[in-house]
Amino acid sequence: MKLYWAPRTRSLRALWVLEEAGVPYERVKLDLMAGDQKSAGYRAINPMAKVPALTDGPVAVAESGAICAYVAEVVPQAGLAPPLGDPARGRYLQWLFFSPGCVEPAFLTKSANIPVRPEMASFGDFDRVFDVLEAAVTKGPWLLGEHFSAADVMIGLDLHFGIDIFKLVPSRPALRAYVDRCLARPALQRAKAIEAAGV
Numbered sequence: 001m002k003l004y005w006a007p008r009t010r011s012l013r014a015l016w017v018l019e020e021a022g023v024p025y026e027r028v029k030l031d032l033m034a035g036d037q038k039s040a041g042y043r044a045i046n047p048m049a050k051v052p053a054l055t056d057g058p059v060a061v062a063e064s065g066a067i068c069a070y071v072a073e074v075v076p077q078a079g080l081a082p083p084l085g086d087p088a089r090g091r092y093l094q095w096l097f098f099s100p101g102c103v104e105p106a107f108l109t110k111s112a113n114i115p116v117r118p119e120m121a122s123f124g125d126f127d128r129v130f131d132v133l134e135a136a137v138t139k140g141p142w143l144l145g146e147h148f149s150a151a152d153v154m155i156g157l158d159l160h161f162g163i164d165i166f167k168l169v170p171s172r173p174a175l176r177a178y179v180d181r182c183l184a185r186p187a188l189q190r191a192k193a194i195e196a197a198g199v
């Protein structure tokens with residue numbers, strides 16, 4: 001697999017899931033300031049001209065959530081997704097989609113101060129999103145209980161960024177503890193080290 005990425009972006013999700021998968025992969029760093037993401041060659045991989053994107057032989061997949069799902073599927077031995085037929089797969093898919101479907105628009109509308117009508121917004125309202133996540137991670141250690149999954153990569157980084165970086169989400173004890181469990185994972189530490197080294 002080949003990961004197209006850039007430091008300090010949503011690429012960290014892809015780096016983390018690949019480090020969790022524990023298989024070799026190649027990294028291709030894009031210089032976003034130089035506009036590498038807008039080249040015709042890269043647009044053939046991700047027509048949105050954004051990072052991250054992943055190729056795997058003839059396969060190309062963009063969107064960080066889809067990359068997490070793809071890696072979990074092609075490296076089943078890493079146990080990053082409940083298999084088809086496992087009842088936990090319902091919640092796994094729910095939390096994977098919750099990140100782009102609910103958390104991202106909640107962050108965007110909050111930070112841009114855009115008023116939304118809860119019954120019209122995909123995410124309801126900001127507080128509801130984080131109340132629901134708080135309930136989901138309170139028992140722990142992971143969203144699916146004892147089983148760490150690719151959904152924790154998406155939601156864990158959403159909460160890390162929302163609390164620690166953007167400072168949009170109040171640091172409630174259960175959310176803080178969950179983020180700390182994520183930050184303690186060696187694979188996330190390796191991903192952050194790769195990001196810091198920029199290679």
Ligand SMILES: N[C@@H](CCC(=O)N[C@@H](CS)C(=O)NCC(=O)O)C(=O)O
Pocket residue numbers: 008009010011032037049050051052062063064065100
């Ligand atoms: N929905 C996409 C969002 C990707 C995205 O927004 N990438 C940003 C960096 S975090 C980017 O490539 N920005 C460069 C640009 O738009 O030129 C995903 O989750 O992968």
